[in-house]
Amino acid sequence: MEGAVKLGKVLVTSAWPYINVIPHLGNLVGSVLSADVAARYYRLRGDDVLLVSGSDEHGTPIEVEALRQGITPKELTDRNHTRVAELFKKWAISFDNYTRTESPVHREFVQETLMKIYRNGYIFSQETQMLYCENDQRFLPDRFVEGKCPYCGYERARGDQCDMCGRLLETTLLIEPRCVICGNSPAIKTTRHWYIDLSRFAEPLTNYIKNNQQLPLNAKNFSLNWIKEGLKPRAVTRDVAWGIPAPFPGAEGKTIYVWVEAVLGYVSATIEYCRRIGKPEKWREFWFDKSAITLYFVGKDNIPFHTIILPALLLATGEDYNLPWNVSATEFLQFKGAKASKSQRIGIWIDEALELFPADYWRFFLMATRPETKDTNFSWAFFIEKINADLNDTLGNFIHRTLSFINTRFNSEIPQPQKLTSEDEAVIQSIQDKVKELIHEFDAARLQSAANTLISMGRVGNQYLNEKEPWNLIKSDQERAASILYVAAQIVKAIAVASAPLMPSIAEQLWQTLKLPGSVHTSKWDEALTPLTVGHKIAKAAPLFRKIETDEKKLDETLTKLRDTMTKHA
């Protein structure tokens, strides 16, 4: 059997979380979680899948946060990386490699690749003027400078934009500028930086984006527009101590811009994984084999880094890398109408969420509300609705009424059906159609629809049982009742497989209740449509979900309390 089917290569990646803080649900939904759902789906399809990502840990905001806490940047990111990696495990994110930008493999790969691009003549250096804080001995990115807006007089305008009047600013125009870190007035200082000349890739990038059939509309339009407006050279170096040293001649003391290294991390993480499993050359299958699929899950704020910067870097190596096959870009998950903000306590963080409800509840909910075409809004009311009505009442109840019926009336054995009627066949057909629908949705990264389709399988089951009333038939026509439950049991099995990408532990629990061999996660998608054998004994069913009995107000209070105790421990 082995080797009979050529497996598809699928590299699934997620934008690298920037770990100055723990991610919130909005960070998770479009990137890491979506990537995991997709990866789990492709594994079930039988593809050779690699899910990689890592912590993005360099740059000014990390340095500043470390300074605030009185520790070194490395101490900060060691701690946060460990914490975030643990949390992703609890969220059941099935990374093959969750690495970090401090990884030696990554550092070496970034430096080598940039030197390659440099030797190919796409990188030049140029002097520029930047604000410098003498007190902190640090160059200040625009957003680390505040001052009075020259247009509206707002006292806390940032160096790049005034939040009050919305105007874009030249940092040097700020009245009474001050360093956000220490409050002193910054000076203007000349410095040299290295730039990649993106404009030289305008044509290949345009062709690539136009011809990419998978790319969602938001990513496509945004990217084409960027190119149309004219690609400008982009600095690949920063005057920051905490980062990967720039390898260019004369660039001593400079580090690589975090986004440039983060996107190259997709490659380095693949290399690192393949070395670890003892197949150091295997990474090329994912990055150069033209039949391989590379799938990126990102939030809309970093579309250009994946549709323009990364492809440009890959093209600039001259090595025929695979460019992103799809960049699934989500809009934002808002919280009660506002953007998540740690300081204003708006939002829910991924550590807190798990203290309140099981990971699978969140996973399902987040996919069901995944902001695929527009921003969506988190509210407890909607969360409760999804968990109670969809998971518990529709899906969970169907599974439970079916299995417990088999437990009590058929001695926990899959009953022997008679010849199935056309109505029975129609229901089975309907479930097969749902499974096919799921395949289309997962293939197109339409994960929100997939969550709905999964629930609709429960609806089909509930309708079927209500219509056939096996609880009455069992009194008059035991054999007919047996047929009904046989069919219902097949639907349950299909649900067990189909729910695996979205709710891995619930799916596994169901798989074990059905007493099927091994794990649902090592089985195959086709199992969804393979019937349970007659006489097969199942375990005693227990409800898979519990209804949420509290209300919005109580949940908010619980969260606030939780937050206070967690802060104390931190």
Added chain:
RNA sequence: AGCGGGGUGGGGUAGCCAGGAUUAACCCGCUGGGCUCAUAACCCAGAGAUCAGUAGUUCAAAUCUACUCCCCGCUACCA
């Protein structure tokens, strides 16, 4: 300001890029009915939307075009 995305029954969403094979779909809620196997869960029927507005293209527009209003994001050194 420029650019991108969005505005769809009371609430939440899909459909729009490739206009019509639908009476504008789905979930929640609401009204009425049914069922009692199941976690007071389930099922059926019904009310409720001229798809932000205006003008246009077309035999045909939620879908394409133009303009207007409102919300979100980005604007290249925040990451």
